[in-house]
Every structure is written in C-alpha cells, then in structure tokens.
Amino acid sequence: MNTVAESASETLPLTRARRRERFRGRFASLRFRLILSVALVHAVLMGTFVWEAVRDQSADIRAQLVSRGHELVTLMAVASTNALLAEDLGSLGEVTDRVKRQPGVVYGDIVDIRGDVLASSDPARVGHRETRPLNVRDHFPLKPGDHVLDLSRPIEVAGRRVGTVLLGLSTRSMDTALEKTRDAGLLFILMALVVGSVAAWALSMIVTRNLHILISAVRRIAKGDLDVRVNVNSRDEVGILARAFNGMVASLQRTSREVSREHEKRTEAERLACVGELAASIAHEIRNPLAAVVNAVPLLDSEKLDPEDHAEALNIINAESRRLQRILEDFLRFSRMREPQPVVGDLGGLLEEVSQSVAHDPAVPATVGIRCHVPAGPCRASYDPDLLRQVLWNLLLNAIQAMPEGGTVDISTETLDGQVRVTIADTGTGIPHDIIDKVMRPFFTRRGDGTGLGLAIVQRILMQHGSKLSIDSEPGHGTRVTFQLPAG
Amino acid sequence: MRKLSVIAALLVVLPVQGLYAAPDRQAHFLAFGVLPIQSPTKLAGMFMPLVEGIQKALGQPVEFVTAPSFATFMKRVMAGRYDFVYLNPLLLKRAEKAGYHAVAKVAREPFTGILVVRRDSPLHNLNPATLPKGLRIGFPDPNAYAATVMTTQYMKKLGIDVHRDFSVKYFGSQNSAIMAVYAGLVDVAGTWWPSLRSMPPRVRKGLRVIAETPPQPQMPIAVRSGMAPQRVRKLTRYLTSLTHSASGRRVLRHLGFKHGFAAANDSEYAKVGQ
Numbered sequence: 001m002n003t004v005a006e007s008a009s010e011t012l013p014l015t016r017a018r019r020r021e022r023f024r025g026r027f028a029s030l031r032f033r034l035i036l037s038v039a040l041v042h043a044v045l046m047g048t049f050v051w052e053a054v055r056d057q058s059a060d061i062r063a064q065l066v067s068r069g070h071e072l073v074t075l076m077a078v079a080s081t082n083a084l085l086a087e088d089l090g091s092l093g094e095v096t097d098r099v100k101r102q103p104g105v106v107y108g109d110i111v112d113i114r115g116d117v118l119a120s121s122d123p124a125r126v127g128h129r130e131t132r133p134l135n136v137r138d139h140f141p142l143k144p145g146d147h148v149l150d151l152s153r154p155i156e157v158a159g160r161r162v163g164t165v166l167l168g169l170s171t172r173s174m175d176t177a178l179e180k181t182r183d184a185g186l187l188f189i190l191m192a193l194v195v196g197s198v199a200a201w202a203l204s205m206i207v208t209r210n211l212h213i214l215i216s217a218v219r220r221i222a223k224g225d226l227d228v229r230v231n232v233n234s235r236d237e238v239g240i241l242a243r244a245f246n247g248m249v250a251s252l253q254r255t256s257r258e259v260s261r262e263h264e265k266r267t268e269a270e271r272l273a274c275v276g277e278l279a280a281s282i283a284h285e286i287r288n289p290l291a292a293v294v295n296a297v298p299l300l301d302s303e304k305l306d307p308e309d310h311a312e313a314l315n316i317i318n319a320e321s322r323r324l325q326r327i328l329e330d331f332l333r334f335s336r337m338r339e340p341q342p343v344v345g346d347l348g349g350l351l352e353e354v355s356q357s358v359a360h361d362p363a364v365p366a367t368v369g370i371r372c373h374v375p376a377g378p379c380r381a382s383y384d385p386d387l388l389r390q391v392l393w394n395l396l397l398n399a400i401q402a403m404p405e406g407g408t409v410d411i412s413t414e415t416l417d418g419q420v421r422v423t424i425a426d427t428g429t430g431i432p433h434d435i436i437d438k439v440m441r442p443f444f445t446r447r448g449d450g451t452g453l454g455l456a457i458v459q460r461i462l463m464q465h466g467s468k469l470s471i472d473s474e475p476g477h478g479t480r481v482t483f484q485l486p487a488g
Numbered sequence: 489m490r491k492l493s494v495i496a497a498l499l500v501v502l503p504v505q506g507l508y509a510a511p512d513r514q515a516h517f518l519a520f521g522v523l524p525i526q527s528p529t530k531l532a533g534m535f536m537p538l539v540e541g542i543q544k545a546l547g548q549p550v551e552f553v554t555a556p557s558f559a560t561f562m563k564r565v566m567a568g569r570y571d572f573v574y575l576n577p578l579l580l581k582r583a584e585k586a587g588y589h590a591v592a593k594v595a596r597e598p599f600t601g602i603l604v605v606r607r608d609s610p611l612h613n614l615n616p617a618t619l620p621k622g623l624r625i626g627f628p629d630p631n632a633y634a635a636t637v638m639t640t641q642y643m644k645k646l647g648i649d650v651h652r653d654f655s656v657k658y659f660g661s662q663n664s665a666i667m668a669v670y671a672g673l674v675d676v677a678g679t680w681w682p683s684l685r686s687m688p689p690r691v692r693k694g695l696r697v698i699a700e701t702p703p704q705p706q707m708p709i710a711v712r713s714g715m716a717p718q719r720v721r722k723l724t725r726y727l728t729s730l731t732h733s734a735s736g737r738r739v740l741r742h743l744g745f746k747h748g749f750a751a752a753n754d755s756e757y758a759k760v761g762q
Contacts (some may be wrong), residue, residue, distance in 0.1 A: 085528035
C-alpha cells in the first residue's frame with residue numbers, strides 16, 4: 001500500500017510539471033506568437049486610431065459646445081445691451097426667457113455693473129446679488145461631477161464694462177454623445193481584435209501546417225524511421241525547407257545503411273576474433289591439465305612404477321580431471337548465463353548476508369576482516385538477488401585472495417541521483433597498472449588455481465543489470481571496485 | 489530709494505487701477521441717470537467717459553443708467569432712483585418736485601430746437617401758406633424739450649399747428665427721429681444740434697436744417713437733495729473744469745459739448761415752460 005501511495009504522490013507533481021510544460025509549450029509555439037503578434041498589432045493600431053478619432057471627435061463636440069455657448073452668450077450680451085443701459089427689465093426678461101428655451105441652457109443671467117441680477121432664467125434670482133463668479137472658466141475639462149459649462153461675457157459699451165451676461169450650458173447630451181463615441185470605439189477595437197485574431201489564426205494554420213508535418217516527420221526519424229518523407233509542395237520557405245529536409249533524410253538513410261553494413265562487418269569480425277580468442281583460451285586452459293592426465297595415464301600401466309608413484313599419478317589424474325571439470329563448469333556458467341529478473345529489494349540486507357557468509361567460510365583466513373558499512377534502514381534497489389549474490393561472492397573472494405597476508409575488506413553503499421553505489425575496498429596487493437584493463441577478460445587470471453572467469457561473470461551480470469564494474473587499484477595498497485544499481 | 493518710489497507708485501496706482509478695472513461689487517454705486525434722448529448704446533458711448541471722470545473725481549463708483557422712454561425716466565426720477573441726472577429744462581421743472589436741483593448746465597452753446605428735412609426735400613422754410621398738406625413730422629418723444637416742445641411752440645408762433653397740419657410720429661430717441669427723416673419715413677424731424685452733429689457724416693450731409701427755435705436755458709445736470717454737499721461741490725467742480733485739461737476735453741468730445749459745462753442753479757430755469 002505504501003508503495004502505491006508513494007508512487008501516486010510522486011506521479012502528481014510529475015503530471016503537473018508535464019501539464020505546466022505543455023502549457024508553456026503552447027504559449028511558446030509559433031502559432032500562438034503569430035496570433036498574439038497580429039492581435040497586438042491590430043489592438044495597438046486600432047486602439048491608437050480609435051483613440052485619436054474619439055479624442056478628435058470629443059474635442060470637436062466640446063469645441064462645438066463651447067462655440068455655441070460663446071455665440072449664445074455673445075448674442076445675449078448684444079441683445080441686452082440697450083435694455084441693460086435703460087434698465088428695461090421687461091426686455092431683459094424676454095432675452096433670458098428666449099435663451100432659456102434654447103436646448104441645453106441651464107441658466108442665463110444678466111447682471112449689471114453693481115453685480116445685481118436684472119434678469120434671469122430663474123425669476124427668483126432677479127433683484128438679488130449675483131453669487132456666481134463673473135469671470136468663469138469657460139473651457140474643458142470641467143471639474144469632476146460638473147455637468148454645466150459656465151460662460152460669461154462682459155457687456156461693454158465704448159470699451160467699458162456696463163454689465164455681465166452669465167450662461168450655463170448642460171453637458172449631459174455632450175457627455176452622452178462622448179460615451180456613445182467611446183463605446184463605439186471600444187467596440188471597434190474589440191472587433192478588430194477578434195477579426196485580427198481569426199485572421200492570424202487562419203494565417204498561422206496555413207504557415208504552421210507544413211511545419212507540423214515536418215515536426216511529425218522529425219519525431220518519426222527520432223524513433224528510427226528513416227523512410228519518412230514530407231509531402232509539402234508549397235513554394236514558400238517552408239516548401240524549400242521541406243525539400244531540403246527530404247534530401248537530408250535520404251542522405252542520412254544512405255549513411256545509416258552504410259554504417260549498419262560496416263557495423264555488421266565489424267561485429268562479425270569481432271565475433272570471429274572473440275570465438276578464436278575464446279577457443280584459444282579454452283585450449284590453453286585445458287591443455288596443461290589434459291597434458292598432465294595424458295602423461296599420467298600411461299604411467300599407471302607401467303609395472304616398474306612403485307606404489308607411491310602410482311598413487312601420485314592417480315592423484316595427478318584426479319586433480320587435473322577436477323580442474324578440467326571446474327573449468328568447463330565455469331565456462332558453461334559463463335556462456336549459459338540466464339537473463340536477470342530484477343525485483344526491488346533491500347540491498348543492504350543482501351550485502352550483510354553475503355559478507356557474513358563469506359566471513360564464516362572456513363577457507364577465509366582469520367587474518368582477514370570483513371566490515372559492512374550499510375546505513376540504518378532499508379537500502380532499496382532493483383536487482384536479481386541470485387545473480388547479485390554471485391557478483392558479491394566473486395568480488396569478496398577476489399578481495400580476500402588479494403590479501404594473502406591478511407587485511408580488511410570494507411563494504412559500503414551510497415545513494416546518489418536515484419542510484420545506489422556499492423563499493424568493495426580491500427587492503428590487498430592491488431593490481432598492476434599494466435594488467436588492470438585485462439582482469440575482466442575471460443580466462444585471465446594471475447592465480448594458478450583460478451579459472452579467470454570470476455570477474456568476467458561479474459561484469460556480464462552487471463551489464464545485464466545496466467551497470468558495469470569500475471576498478472581502482474594501487475599496487476601494494478589495495479583495490480576498490482564499485483558498481484551502481486538503480487534505487488528502488 | 490528706487491524701490492521705495494516703486495512701492496509708493498504702486499500704492500497710489502493700485503486703488504485707482506482697481507476702481508477702473510473691476511468695480512467692487514459690494515461698493516455703493518452712484519446712479520447717473522441720463523435722459524434717453526438717444527439710443528441707450530449711443531448715450532452710453534457719449535457719457536461713459538464722463539462717468540469715468542466723475543467716478544475718479546468723487547472716488548466712488550458711478551453707474552450709467554438711462555431708461556426705455558422719457559416717461560419711464562421721469563418715473564424713476566420722481567421715485568428718486570438716480571443720484572444725479574442729465575435731463576432737459578422742461579423735465580427739470582418736474583424733477584425739482586422730487587428734490588433735484590440744477591448744479592451745472594451745458595455751457596455757452598445755444599439750446600435750440602431744430603427742424604430738419606432731407607437735402608432733396610422741396611421744403612425750404614416753414615411758411616404756413618405754402619406748407620403742403622399731409623406732411624409727416626417725427627419727434628423723439630413728446631417730452632423732448634428742444635426737439636419736440638420748443639419746435640412745436642416755435643411752429644405755433646408761426647401759425648402752424650403741428651397736430652393739425654402734420655401727421656405726428658414719435659421715434660423714442662433723437663437719432664431715431666433723425667434716421668426716420670433721412671430714410672424718408674417722415675418729411676420733417678424735430679431734433680437738436682448735438683444729436684445732429686453726432687450722426688455719421690453721410691447722414692449729416694443728406695439732411696438740411698430748415699428752422700431753428702430761439703434759445704432756451706441749456707440742458708442741466710441736477711443732483712438729488714440727499715447728496716452730500718461736499719460730493720456736490722466735487723461734482724460741480726469737475727464738470728466745470730473739463731475744458732481745462734486734455735482728458736476733460738476728450739470727455740467733452742465724446743459728449744459733443746464743445747464748451748463744457750458751466751455752473752447753474754434752479755432760478756435759471758424758472759421761466760422754462762411758461
């Protein structure tokens with residue numbers, strides 16, 4: 001259950017990361033960039049154009065309102081000059097009444113030189129002191145929330161002020177018109193954005209369709225399919241690229257075939273050389289014991305042979321026969337090695353078990369100490385327990401045999417980057433530098449009683465596990481061998 | 489020293505500048521009522537420089553005011569609306585009842601009424617015997633002293649009854665009556681010299697004076713009795729000294745009064761209207 005839970009919890013971040021990567025990939029795609037670019041260009045150009053148009057139109061509308069206000073206030077001033085000078089309140093009232101009937105007029109006041117309102121669109125104001133400033137700001141922008149454009153014009157006669165006309169124009173209709181213009185502008189920008197995006201999408205489809213064909217062809221090539229060709233007939237850059245791509249793949253296919261043929265030739269030659277070398281090694285290995293047996297057998301028929309020599313000859317025949325048997329068994333084991341069946345197990349436990357077994361072997365001298373430095377808790381790795389046990393036996397025995405005067409074998413593990421590294425270090429005689437590359441060859445041995453297949457078997461098993469043996473040795477100081485297994 | 493003189497100059501100039509540039513809306517204005525002998529705009533053009541001068545002389549803002557008609561003007565006079573007024577001698581008699589009294593008058597120039605016709609008119613004199621029937625005559629207002637009252641009385645002495653021998657029309661102001669005869673709306677118009685002189689040269693040249701009344705006391709400026717004596721003295725002094733300075737003469741050119749104003753009193757107008 002724990003394993004399932006752990007694997008599920010590990011899968012989630014991976015899925016999220018993959019999704020995130022896919023999401024980023026979409027935004028990094030040429031199609032997206034093309035759509036984004038065209039949409040942005042549309043938005044910026046249309047936005048600028050519409051902004052300018054709206055601004056110009058707004059300025060025009062405002063200018064028209066200001067101009068109309070100025071015209072109206074000027075007319076008021078002209079129309080009311082005589083009546084103001086004559087204090088003809090009736091005529092002045094007619095002026096303000098007429099002005100009030102004009103669309104958008106909020107108020108209209110005629111004020112004399114004293115500041116008294118002589119006529120107003122609001123009759124209640126007549127006769128009172130004008131409270132509004134006589135010199136108003138008659139241009140835009142107005143204060144926030146102010147929807148009345150205030151205008152004033154002095155009534156002058158012979159260059160001298162005799163009164164003032166005040167006029168208020170509502171900006172509500174203008175504001176509504178501006179809002180409509182702005183909304184229309186925004187709608188145009190939105191439409192431009194949509195149309196631009198659709199156009200960009202269509203364009204990107206046309207441009208990237210052939211690129212996608214190329215991409216899928218590249219993926220098939222990456223999987224080893226060199227028969228793939230792209231069928232792009234366009235005359236644009238992508239078409240040129242496709243034709244160049246097809247040429248490149250054809251060339252690659254030819255080269256690959258040649259390399260393959262060369263590889264087969266070399267493999268065959270190496271195989272034949274290896275067979276020859278192996279045959280020579282086998283012949284070499286069995287020649288001496290066989291010669292001893294062949295030489296000893298005739299002696300058994302000799303009547304002159306005293307009983308001691310006869311027994312010695314029998315001993316030789318027995319010993320050499322056993323040696324021949326061992327050589328052949330090791331060779332068969334080497335040649336018929338089964339495929340590993342890895343499972344996730346406690347590598348630390350296996351190391352301790354094998355080290356203790358070896359330590360308790362009566363053949364191991366008492367002067368040799370075996371120390372296993374395995375961290376507390378399980379050290380999980382993926383391996384075939386039987387095959388790995390053989391690897392460890394062989395390496396430990398090699399280490400012990402390298403210490404005829406005694407010494408220490410240290411076994412340790414270390415987990416790094418999803419790999420468990422196993423190190424076996426001895427304090428033995430070490431391996432001379434000139435033969436360190438040969439020690440893993442079959443039938444290479446420095447001991448008279450060895451078959452020379454121990455390290456070859458170790459290397460083969462490790463290779464089957466996707467690993468290999470590394471040897472680091474210093475003659476006179478010892479040897480350190482390491483290999484790695486995938487962490488479980 | 490130079491700085492001090494600049495500050496002193498500013499202290500002197502600033503109040504005056506303020507007086508002219510933008511009258512204080514809270515200050516008390518003296519109302520100068522002018523008889524609507526011309527259109528309000530024309531009157532304002534004539535009297536505004538004088539108003540400014542009075543304002544400066546009195547140290548108080550002065551408001552130029554006229555009225556839509558002689559009748560309205562006199563109603564306001566009788567109601568005491570104006571602090572001082574420019575009106576004709578006949579109306580002065582009525583204004584005296586409201587407490588106004590003359591302090592100055594237009595100097596030296598004979599105060600006469602005149603009758604004008606178009607230059608191409610067949611009328612050359614006012615001979616009742618040869619006067620065509622059905623003539624049309626225009627006046628500014630029934631109460632226009634020189635233009636209406638004096639000319640009517642003059643023609644009566646000649647044996648012409650205006651209301652019988654003419655078709656009478658009133659045009660509200662001197663320049664309206666002058667323009668009416670110039671445009672052919674009437675055959676004769678009653679007016680006075682200052683108004684005729686103020687008309688554009690083209691109009692003046694197109695008209696001809698066929699009669700002038702004997703002189704009467706000139707148009708007065710009268711002050712309301714409630715006005716402080718010191719202010720009245722300042723006003724009179726200013727009016728009578730206009731000919732003594734270039735600025736005063738500029739004021740007079742706008743008014744059309746060549747010789748300015750002279751001091752006056754009510755007794756000079758005692759016989760007016762009798």
